[in-house]
Amino acid sequence: SSPQPHVAGWSWGGRIVARFAEQYPGRLSRLALLDPALGGNQTGVTPTGPWFSGDWDWWHEGRLVTKFSEPAARKALADFVVAHEPHSPAGIRAENARGTIAADPRRIGCPTLMLYGSDAARQDYMQGGIPRAEFFERLAARDKAFVIVPDCGDYAHLEIPRRRIQRELADFLLQV
Numbered sequence: 713s714s715p716q717p718h719v720a721g722w723s724w725g726g727r728i729v730a731r732f733a734e735q736y737p738g739r740l741s742r743l744a745l746l747d748p749a750l751g752g753n754q755t756g757v758t759p760t761g762p763w764f765s766g767d768w769d770w771w772h773e774g775r776l777v778t779k780f781s782e783p784a785a786r787k788a789l790a791d792f793v794v795a796h797e798p799h800s801p802a803g804i805r806a807e808n809a810r811g812t813i814a815a816d817p818r819r820i821g822c823p824t825l826m827l828y829g830s831d832a833a834r835q836d837y838m839q840g841g842i843p844r845a846e847f848f849e850r851l852a853a854r855d856k857a858f859v860i861v862p863d864c865g866d867y868a869h870l871e872i873p874r875r876r877i878q879r880e881l882a883d884f885l886l887q888v
Contacts, residue, residue, distance in 0.1 A: 718885045720744035734819035744825045747832045750815045780864045780871040817847045823855035825884040829868030
């Protein structure tokens with residue numbers, strides 16, 4: 713048999729890999745959920761407005777928390793997204809509007825890390841209708857870690873404390 717992969721998902725990707733872990737038990741070695749948007753079923757949310765256009769001002773001033781990031785990093789991200797993925801943040805909202813299914817922690821048994829920036833979003837669509845700590849407690853995994861990194865937000869892996877996030881992630885994934 714081939715080795716099982718480690719999988720990490722950030723934001724909407726966290727929901728996607730959590731759903732994979734619950735639907736295919738035994739396929740993953742370790743699972744890392746980086747500020748995962750675990751929720752779903754927000755059918756009243758429609759994919760319109762500035763959140764869905766991803767213009768330069770929205771990315772440069774709106775997504776990376778100013779107090780947690782360097783101006784050059786915000787500009788580089790905004791320039792890249794506007795040039796290559798101008799509608800990239802719309803996917804999760806469009807999926808939620810269709811009535812997606814939230815991840816079920818009771819069906820996730822592989823070793824799991826949940827990592828958040830201290831100022832990360834607290835909207836219902838991120839939490840799946842239950843608080844993050846409760847989601848963590850409900851995980852079927854016996855090997856699990858819940859880490860909150862101070863002084864960062866939803867984009868913690870791109871913000872000033874990113875080295876700590878990288879260390880936490882590497883330490884978790886490299887455990888034997």
